[in-house]
Amino acid sequence: MSDELEALKQLYKKYGQEHVFNFYDELSAQEQQELVQELRDVDVADLQECWEITQRGDQLLDTSAMLPIDEDLIGSVNSTKEDVLQNYEELALRAISDGHIGVLLLAGGQGTRLGVPYPKGMYDIGLLSGKSLYQIQVERILRLEELAKRLTGSSGKITMYIMTSDHTKTPTQDYFVKHNYFGALPEQIKIFEQQTIPAFNNKGKFVLRTKYNLARSPDGNGGLYRALREEKILEDMDKKEIRYLHVYCVDNVLVKVADPRFMGFCISRKAEAGNKVIEKGWPSEPVGVVVRIEDKVQVVEYSEISKENSELREKDGRLTYRAGNICNHFFEREFLKRVCREHEKKIPYHVAKKAIPFVDPETGIQIKPDSPNGIKLEKFVFDVFQFSKSFVVWECNREEEFSPLKNGEGAAKDTPSTAREALYALHRRYLKEAGAIFSGGAQDAAELSPIVSYSGEGLEAYANQSINLPVLIS
Structure with a gap:
């Protein structure tokens, strides 16, 4: 066993984590190398201290x-x-x-x-x-x-x-x-x-x-x-x-x-x-x-x-x-x-x-x-x-x-549908404030490309214009 491997085993044993080597002897040479490389990069002392702090509740x-x-x-x-x-x-x-x-x-x-x-x-x-x-x-x-x-x-x-x-x-x-x-x-x-x-x-x-x-x-x-x-x-x-x-x-x-x-x-x-x-x-x-x-x-x-x-x-x-x-x-x-x-x-x-x-x-x-x-x-x-x-x-x-x-569709909130409808509602509002007149359902889709308007600016051309919903303005 190399001195480096023995030192690594002793380090992990010191902090009660020696079980990570339980299967070392049955691993292939490549798998052994992968395990050692990963364990070498872990600051085991720091993580053990962090664990203990969370268990004491010192950070609350x-x-x-x-x-x-x-x-x-x-x-x-x-x-x-x-x-x-x-x-x-x-x-x-x-x-x-x-x-x-x-x-x-x-x-x-x-x-x-x-x-x-x-x-x-x-x-x-x-x-x-x-x-x-x-x-x-x-x-x-x-x-x-x-x-x-x-x-x-x-x-x-x-x-x-x-x-x-x-x-x-x-x-x-x-x-x-x-x-x-x-x-x-x-x-x-x-x-x-x-x-x-x-x-x-x-x-x-x-x-x-x-x-x-x-x-x-x-x-x-x-x-x-x-x-x-x-x-x-x-x-x-x-x-x-x-x-x-x-x-x-x-x-x-x-x-x-x-x-x-x-x-x-x-x-x-x-x-x-x-x-x-x-x-x-x-x-x-x-x-x-x-x-x-x-x-x-x-x-x-x-x-x-x-x-x-x-x-x-x-x-x-x-x-x-x-x-x-x-x-x-x-x-x-x-x-x-x-x-x-x-x-x-x-x-x-x-x-x-x-x-x-x-x-x-x-x-x-x-x-x-x-x-x-x-x-x-x-x-x-x-x-x-x-x-x-x-x-x-x-x-x-x-x-x-x-x-x-x-969340996925079917959840109570924060779904693709709720996100989509929130965006459409905001864009309908931007167009309405610019003076646009809608035809179609009051909740129909209206989407503005961000390239056209960041937050409702630049829509003067739609004042008093009739817009058939749904509409995509890009």
């Missing part, structure tokens, strides 16, 4: 001192005067012309719950155009670049970073190449992969997926910060002089990519970090809320809020804790650098109980459990808000900006 928020977010940190699309909104838009569009704004999609999820074997971003929700989520979002970027050029005369570009998992990276790359990047330049689309980490069983032992591989999973959307450093994304931002980043989940069909009002608001307030929120609709709605705990901004998950706090209301009847988190964030580049340099290790892991296929470490028999048998550790992207020295919140309207795609 103390919500007893929870307070609403300070009003002076909040801006709203509904209460801000039109001329101020215009100023925000122009500020952001000028930043786009200067090449200072980028976007980053959190796109590690496969379409498992949608019933498809490919990444969510490639999913077609059944629009008249047949466009996928990826295509819609790229075209929104192209429209913003055009609006910025009209304002300034300069042709700035918005770089789109796409964080994938090991399962979604190659399909995503192939998809963009196949579709010629949907009109963007190849150098505008940068696809990178987040880290995966081993899963644990309920007793804290690493789960074996095969006799020579660990069961691994992405480390949550909070794995972004390690990936920014390890995948050289921060270096790329420096090189391209990207100062501000819009970070969001790929599965929201209504997302206003690099929203000029949101970006402009954050830039004008010199914010290091910002969070776009919707007003929470009812006390038990399953969304986290932005709060202040011990003078730090945090997102508290709905499961962590007491029933009493969730039901608190203001004099006007609105919920006291109503700043609903929708995974839609602003980050300043230098803040991200500081997070990666000083705080990445402080971001807590959260426990996710999962059904994980595994090899029994005693018998070697493959087992596919029907109920959760193990734990995956995940970090959350918003857990860095606490490190920000200047943080703001921007409140938007749910019906304009938030319709996530989570």
